[in-house]
Amino acid sequence: MSKETQQPDSKLQEVLEKYDNESRFRTFSSKPITLIVSALAITLSLYHLYTSYFGTPVTLIHRSLHVAVVLGLIFLLYPASRKLRRDKLHWYDAVLALMAFSTTIYIMFEHTAIYMRGGMPNQWDLLFGGILVVLVLEGARRVTGWALPVLAATFLLYGLFGRQFSGIFRHRGYLWEDIVNFMYVTTEGVYGTAIGVSATYIFLFILFGAFLAKSGMGQLFNDLALAIAGQSRGGPAKVAVISSGFLGSINGAAVANVVTTGSFTIPLMKRVGYNREFAGAVEASASVGGQILPPIMGAAAFIMAEVLGVPYRDIAIAALLPALLFYLGVIVQIHLRATKDGLQGISRENLPRVMEVLKERGHLLIPLFFLIFMLFFTGKTIIYSAFLTILVTVAVAMLRQTTRLGLKDILEALENGARSVVPVAIACACVGLIVGVATLTGFGLKLANGIVLLGGESLFLTLVFTMIACIVLGMGLPSIPTYIITATMAAPALVAIGIEPLVAHLFVFYFGIFANITPPVALASFAAAGISGGDQMKTGFMSMKLSIAGFIVPYIFVYNSSLLLINTTLLEGLMVTATSIVGVVMLGTAAEGYFLTRINTLLRVVLFGGALLFMNPNILQDILGFSIVLLTIFIQWRKARREGGINQPTLNRSKEAVAEA
Incomplete structure (x- = not known):
């Protein structure tokens, strides 16, 4: 790719920070503070590797420690405002980080007494619980933006003042003490299922992705995609679909994936003749679609298996064909657009050869095959399989000089993995507040009843209303918390009318994910438009058009679950x-x-x-x-x-x- 087609790093960082709050972290001028942050992140990764093999401590301690370290990293890495300097640590952020650690230290010393009190909190429980709730809301605001903490705060207010409501959403109301106790000293609130999954599956698979990235997996996917599809008509767009799909499945971060792979693919698409909006839409659609693509599905498959209590293998098999149909729909439109406009591919002499790519980096595919083997054929737990796969990744990377990981590379992968977990973990903690209130008040069931009531006796109308609810709930949110929220709020509506739980959860997951390309809040599409220079709203609607199969296929597998095999x-x-x-x-x-x-x-x-x-x-x-x-x-x-x-x-x-x- 010529220098003219490359996006400057500063421009890419600007786009990433504009649409992805997670990238607005500090880069310290002070070396000691930098070392402290690195040491904290590496320690967190090593702790999770240790517990994945030797087992975790008491559930409440394990989850509280996970949340506390994540909060500590947030207040050290993320400034309170965009206007503040990012090269120095403000004193109050250090205080907030220490307060975060105090919440887990208290649980470590008092967890036995907490269990003995049996839901009767003392003043210390309420003090540290209140601190935790406030810190989670502030941490989520800094990392994910306003949408998620505002939603969580709204639910907290609903829990406090629900007695003032009328109709089906009225409840008896709860005192602040009741809510704080529920959120802090039980495994139903902040330390509920969402953070439990973050502290196990999500952390390990993001860490796995960090080691893959460090070994050069991204380059392998790009080169393979170029070698396979680069020469075909409209080749660069097909390259974008293949590379972004694979990477999106592993990292589960649509906006970040758009920026990283889009910096390469979008200029190529524009160069061969695709207009700006179409080029951006291809990248956005492919990146978002990666989160519905097995085997990893951005870690959603493992959460779904945990929530539904079914084997991971069943989730992956059920999700495979719909995901492939989604990508087929995108590829068909890309090819037809290229044919209609007479666009060509990249000349063969400027493309890598498949065998050359495989010879250079093909061994990096071994960890993926090993992971699939462990998950499908050995009967081992997901956590143990992920742990072994990380070790295999390091060992396989050593096979060639170009991918070999030294001690510095391993430490950087450990640090990058922990830092990448931070946005997902804080989102899961904040979602815990939402799910906690929904559990306490029965809001999820009430919303489900409301959807069923609106749909009447029509399955189609119920599906439409559920789809709209999922898209609204998913606007501006990362994929993992989006799934957890929609699974809590919307999926019960479909189960209530007789749809199988797995089918219902896949349905809500699809539409929660596609909120990222659905205007007016289509963050993935907007980020792609920032790189392509196209109009944001046009790119968003073009993304929806390219993803039309993704909007139709969920209806197909509801009406005929054979599509999920x-x-x-x-x-x-x-x-x-x-x-x-x-x-x-x-x-x-x-x-x-x-x-x-x-x-x-x-x-x-x-x-x-x-x-x-x-x-x-x-x-x-x-x-x-x-x-x-x-x-x-x-x-x-x-x-x-x-x-x-x-x-x-x-x-x-x-x-x-x-x-x-």
Whole structure:
């Protein structure tokens, strides 16, 4: 890639900080403070590695220690305001960090007495519990922005003043002492399931991702994607889909993924002829889609397994086909847009060879295969499997000089892993406040009843209202807390009308994730627009168009759970796969309005309707759907012949320009 196509580091950092609060951390001018922060982060990583193998202490102590260190890192790393200097530590942030540690120190010394009191808090419980609640809200504000802490504060107020409400959302109301006690000395509030998952699965898999990144996995994905798809029509866009999908599945951070991979792929897409909005939308869609792609799904698969009490393997298998259909829908539109506009790929001489890439870095795929083997075939726990996979990653990286990790690299990976966990962990702690109030007041069940009431006896309307609720709840939030919130608030509505829990949870997870590309708060799309120079809202709506399969597929697997390969025979699985593939291709074709030549509006509507016929497949609907496909092919073939053949490229790029890209 030429220097002209590269985004300056300062510009990328500016974009990242604008749309991703997590990146606005301090870089200290003081070496001692830098060493203290590094030592704290490395110690946290080593502690979690130790407990993953030898076992954790008492649950309340383990989770409180996790939260305390995370809060300490937040107040050391993140300033209270954007306007404050980032090269020095303010005295009050050091005090807040010490206060965070005091909350877990108290639990360490008093946990036996806390259990003996059996829900009857003393003044010290309430003091440290109040400190924890305030620190969690402030920590979440600094790292994730205002959306999540404001939502949590609203729920706390609801817990206090719910008796003032009328209708189904009225409850008896709780005293501040009751709420603080519930949040602090039980495993239902701040130290609930969300932070429990953060202190186990999430930490280890983010740490795994940090070691992969340090060994050069990102470069491997980019090079492989270039080698596989770079030469095809509109190749750079397909490269973006492949590389961003894989990386997004591992790191689970859509905005950060957009900036890191988009700095490479977006300029390439623009160079070969894609407009700014389309280039940004491709990167945003692919990055967000990575979070629904097994095996890791940005760690959501492990949380879902924990919440539902089902094996991880069942989650991964169920999520695989819908995720692949989502990416198929994106690829179809990319290819049709490139064909319609006559865009070319990158010349072969400027691309790496697959075998050369595999020879240089292919061994880095071994840890991924090892992880899949451990999770699917050994029966070992997820935590133990993650621990061994991290060790295997370090060992495999040693096989070649270019990927070998020295002591400094290992320490940096340990530090980077802990720092990457901070945003997810504080979001989980803040979500604990929301889920705690919802549990205490029964709000989740009441919201579910409200959704069911709005939907009436219509399954479709209930799904639509649930989708809207999930998108609203997911706006501006990271993927992990988004799933936890939607699983608590929205999924029960679907379970209440008879939908299987796994199907319901995947449905709400999809739409909570897609809030990142749904205007008006589409952070992933806005970040991509910041790199491409395109219009933010246009990029957001283009992202939705590219992701149309992702908005339709959840409806398909609700109406026909065979798409999730649940309780289905091989023949049924093959049939639903085939019809779904045809339906997704039809969706992409209708959205792009091109096949052999441009498709008129009426036929696009018919084609879109034909794709929807596959939502609830049966023989008659399948026959009608395939008839529409054949009719479309015939009409477009005749039209192309009348126009003198299939449209020729309307936009030519010289070999030199493509080579420069």
